[in-house]
Amino acid sequence: MRRSASRKTGQPNSTPSLNSSPADLFRSASSKATTKELERIDALYHSYANGSSAMIDPEGIEALCSDMEVDHTDVRILMLAWKMKAEKQGYFSLEEWRRGLKALRADTVNKLKKALPELEKEVKRPTNFVDFYSYAFRYCLTEEKQKSIDIESICELLDLVLGSQFREQVDFFVDYLKTQNDYKVINNDQWMGFYRFCNEISFPDFSNYDPELAWPLILDNFVEWMLAKQS
């Protein structure tokens, strides 16, 4: 039975287009897509998937990115992965693909591309952003039982994920990470701590920072380093 997904726009039996209000996209994320759409989504999947593994692999993603005219290192791809709840970095499974595209109401590359700005906005909402930020770290844990990410990758990830929002903090912290010798990897606690840090601590004076509180030690050292530089 064809499911009508257009209650909100008040037009029965019409496929909601991307011209409908943004709210619709999100409210109807509980996949009220039509069977036709589902078929197209699957077809799109298979056009990028690797024949033998039946997953979209890094090559496939690169192809997808070039079709969308987005660089594959662009943060929006990460956001897409988040939306899909993709588990393995560089790969999309069919289930993940379906999940994401259904939620975005996209069944063609074009629609997917056009969905990206909205996706960005959605991610940037405070309630979602923490989740996205946390996801970004997990997504980069490629080995089984891996708990931390090397400094080099973290620096890139920070820039990608927080660069637009906390430019200065990220720049200085990345500087520090590259200079210091105490830590070779960053764990999830430190990763999440940094986000809290950016939100709560006044920059660049750090006037409300108290190292006796439970901030991760690496941030204590970072603040010390910054204050020493400034004096």
Add this chain to the structure above:
Amino acid sequence: MVAKTFTVEEGWEYMKNNGILKLIRILEGLSEPSFTIAESMMLYTTVYNMCNQHPRPDNSEKVYKKYQEVFEEYIIPKVLPSIKEKHGELMLMELVKRWVNHKVMIRWLSRFFEYLSRSYLVKKLDFSPLEELGVTRFRNLVYLEVGRNAIDVVITLINKEREGQQIDRGLLKNVSDFFIEIGSECINCYEMDFEALMLRDTSEYYSHKASKWIVEDSCPDYMLKASECLKRERDRVSHYMHPSTEKKLVEKVQHELLMVKSKQLLEKECSGFCALLREERVEDLSRMYRLYHEIPQGLENIASIYKEHITGEGTALVKEAEDAATNQLCGLQVLIRKITKLLDKYVALVKDLFSNHSLFNKALKEAFEVFCNKAVAGRSSAELLAASCDNILHKGGNESDEDIEETLEKVVKLLAFIYDKDLFAEFYRKKLARRLLFDRGANEDHEKSILSKMKQQCGGLFTSKMEGMVTDIILAREYQTKLVEYLRSNSNANPGFDFSVTVLTSGCWPTYKSFNLSLPTEMAKCVQVFKDFYDTQTKHRRLTWIYSLGTCNINAKFETKTIELIVSTYQAAALLLFNSSDRLSFSEIRTQLNLTDDDLVRLLHSLSCAKYKILKKEPNTKTISPTDNFEFNYKFTDRMRRIKIPVPPVDERKKVIEEVDKDRRYTIDAVIVRIMKSRKVLELQKLVIECVEQLSNMFKPDIKLIKMRIEDLITRDYLERDQDNPSMFKYLA
């Protein structure tokens, strides 16, 4: 009895003429006989009749009103002016006199009008009783008018007495009693008016005095004056004020004289607290303690200056030692001795002068902690203290047993102030090992005694390993006796010379690396023999040989004489090689002995480039290089028949510090896990506090190290940070 019908006016006329005016004449001191019983009765009856008219109206209310008016009609024209026309003391005397009169008046009138109490007032419970009414009248009409003046006069007199003049104390007592009696339940005239103003004035008075004295007087003199003042004020209260005033008055005086000026007083240049300490002015210090002890938080300033003073002296001693730049042990001993003397001095002071008050003990402890943890000449205080103990326990001192015991006792006391107790323990252990293994006849009693003192101070865990080491040495002696017997009964086992073996329990002793030194055959036989013997004594024990710790006595036949050389096992092994070869190269020696280059260099250096050149080195340079060649130095001689050839010990300091750091990480981890396991959820700051407390017997962890360990434990999934409250940590089972 039937009431006569007469009006209130008629009855009142009678009252006035026969009662009130007569009473007034009595009060005014005019010659007037007192009331007879009959007269009293009549007056009482008249009141009764006035109230009980027949037919009713009840005139009680009118009578009650008239009663009140009696007072007014006397006080306003007569009493008040007589007080007001006088001044100063005379005014007070008049006031007192009038008040006494008034009390008499109330007494008589209450008697006359008693019927009202029994009948009218019983029904009107919220109306004042007669006596109270009388007092109220006086209060409203007299006290409110002249009270302030009276208080001012009293205060003036008090100040006169303070300045040393005599005053009429009896009068003041009476006035004070007046203030007390004139009040009511709701209006405490004494406290609210008199006492309040008096206290305020007292504050001003003493504030003024304090400002004057603090400039003019030395600290001891000032305190004497303060002490006097307090005594006099207490005396004053007991003579003419209500006892409840004493506490408040004393507080004011203490505040103005002692607290407000406390900083200036204590810090006075030549006579303040520090000066008194230096000059050991016992009496003045005792007085200071007594004076400030009573004041809440009064001792805090003094205790903090005490701490500063001690810290200053201690730090100066440390600096003195540092400047003398002595790495010499005797310089160090001097410093330790001076510090222990300082400790004795100030502990005695706290006990004798400050009643062992906890505030001062704390100040002392904190002061010592400050300078006892300073490094001197690059060596930590933990190391220095261990070196000092080593020095005392080394064989060869001329001090008596009692002196040594005493010194050891004092040195162990200093251990209490050292933060890095675990570092001390490590250095101590290393030095203890050397003493036990190389100091023949080291005094076991002293060793055991210092261990028991340390155990008392720091707990059994602290000393358990060291005690094990001492036990090993005692056991070794027993084994040696058994070994000798064994050799006697097994002649083929006997290698032909004396040897002894010391078995060390590996957990107690510092870790030693064992190298597979290629032993000369003679020694190898000893090893085998001992192994066989040891197997007969114990089961399931594995022996690992540490040749680097052994010593050997060799007879070296030089050209001119034979000299006995006391060398290490390594040195002996090297020398014995020359029994079969005249000349050996560095690499040949290395192959034959199977030692590392570093060890070999040190070893050969001690035999060929140091004080005693047992081996000739080619080329004859000051250092060893891998291309050198060695020969036995036949020409060597010395006037002694027996010489010891030391190998300089490797500087283990860095290694010790590294080991201790590593151990600390494990210890902190264990403590954190233990705390979190029992608390399940805990805030960082509380966790840190508990950690520091639990570790206080070993070392003082800084918060960074604790945080680092917590983060490590998070990575290892022992703990996690709470999602909602980032300063809380949760234990993960």
